Amino acid sequence: xxSSKQGGILAYMPELPEVETVRQDLDKHLKGLVVEDxxxxxxxxxxxxxxxxxxxxxxxxxxxxxxxKLLIFDLEKDGKxxxxxxxxxMTGRFLIRxxxxxxxxxxxxxxxxxxxxxxxxxxxxxFGYLQIVTEEELKEILAGxxxxxxxxxxxxxxxxxxxRRIAVKKLLLDQAVFSGIGNIxxxxxxxxxxxxxxxxxxxxxxxxxxxxxxxxNEVLSLGLKHxxxxxxxxxxxxxxxxxxxxxxxxxxxxxxxxxxxxxxxGVVKKxxxxxxxxxxxxxCQR
DNA sequence: AGCTCACCCTGGACGC
DNA sequence: TGCGTCCAGGGTGAGC
Numbered sequence: 001x002x003s004s005k006q007g008g009i010l011a012y013m014p015e016l017p018e019v020e021t022v023r024q025d026l027d028k029h030l031k032g033l034v035v036e037d038x039x040x041x042x043x044x045x046x047x048x049x050x051x052x053x054x055x056x057x058x059x060x061x062x063x064x065x066x067x068x069k070l071l072i073f074d075l076e077k078d079g080k081x082x083x084x085x086x087x088x089x090m091t092g093r094f095l096i097r098x099x100x101x102x103x104x105x106x107x108x109x110x111x112x113x114x115x116x117x118x119x120x121x122x123x124x125x126x127f128g129y130l131q132i133v134t135e136e137e138l139k140e141i142l143a144g145x146x147x148x149x150x151x152x153x154x155x156x157x158x159x160x161x162x163x164r165r166i167a168v169k170k171l172l173l174d175q176a177v178f179s180g181i182g183n184i185x186x187x188x189x190x191x192x193x194x195x196x197x198x199x200x201x202x203x204x205x206x207x208x209x210x211x212x213x214x215x216x217n218e219v220l221s222l223g224l225k226h227x228x229x230x231x232x233x234x235x236x237x238x239x240x241x242x243x244x245x246x247x248x249x250x251x252x253x254x255x256x257x258x259x260x261x262x263x264x265x266g267v268v269k270k271x272x273x274x275x276x277x278x279x280x281x282x283x284c285q286r
Numbered sequence: 287a288g289c290t291c292a293c294c295c296t297g298g299a300c301g302c
Numbered sequence: 303t304g305c306g307t308c309c310a311g312g313g314t315g316a317g318c
Binding site for chain 3: 013069087088089090091125127173175182183275276277
């Protein structure tokens with residue numbers, strides 16, 4: 001035994017590399033297309049006020065941005081700017097399909113577009129959401145996020161944010177402190193940096209902080225380069241339904257019971273930290 | 287300040 | 303076999 005049960009749970013977490021992969025594809029393929037219709041089958045996936053269909057119909061996609069794990073859709077209608085944001089949470093997916101293609105599983109919201117294409121929002125768990133936002137609301141939402149690890153985060157800023165007396169893994173997952181890091185990449189970064197997930201963030205030495213900074217950068221960059229982490233058939237897919245190629249680069253995530261890849265003789269363990277499944281080598285990570 | 291827990295929701299796992 | 307119960311998990315918010 002030794003391997004902790006994964007339960008066949010359909011769990012995957014789109015994080016920065018996955019959401020950025022989706023963003024790049026959406027931006028490329030939606031730009032210039034006009035919304036002809038929006039069909040909402042699950043109203044609970046729509047947040048905020050206003051009729052999303054009335055607001056978005058005749059809107060033209062101008063671009064898709066990303067902040068943390070949030071996708072920001074910019075449209076233009078009657079000379080005015082329109083925005084909606086979307087969070088994939090655990091199991092959300094955007095898929096670009098042709099009109100008439102077979103319905104996708106858990107397809108809850110469908111945008112009909114001008115070139116015979118459809119943008120579909122699918123979500124098994126229905127934790128994800130879409131929300132129309134005003135310029136002011138958007139500004140407010142974006143202001144709540146910490147710096148982007150692959151963009152504006154410098155070592156000095158990273159280190160200066162390790163002041164709280166909480167488990168370093170919890171800090172990495174706090175979107176107000178660092179944005180875009182989720183469970184998979186937090187586990188992987190801590191393993192690379194050889195830091196125990198429960199170490200209090202304010203006890204890291206400057207050397208450890210620098211190692212962690214580099215590790216975060218490395219795992220996120222690698223994940224993005226390989227278009228996201230897909231660990232099983234049901235997990236992450238890009239907008240065309242294709243899996244990412246980053247799973248082979250994982251060292252600890254969902255590898256409880258396996259030999260540590262550092263060949264230290266240790267075994268990958270699973271524990272809960274802040275209610276999240278946490279994988280680490282107790283031999284390497286101190 | 288930081289912790290725990292409930293909530294949102296679904297479908298496997300598990301118990302009887 | 304089959305039905306009921308438990309539970310994960312990102313983010314948010316309440317209460318301690």
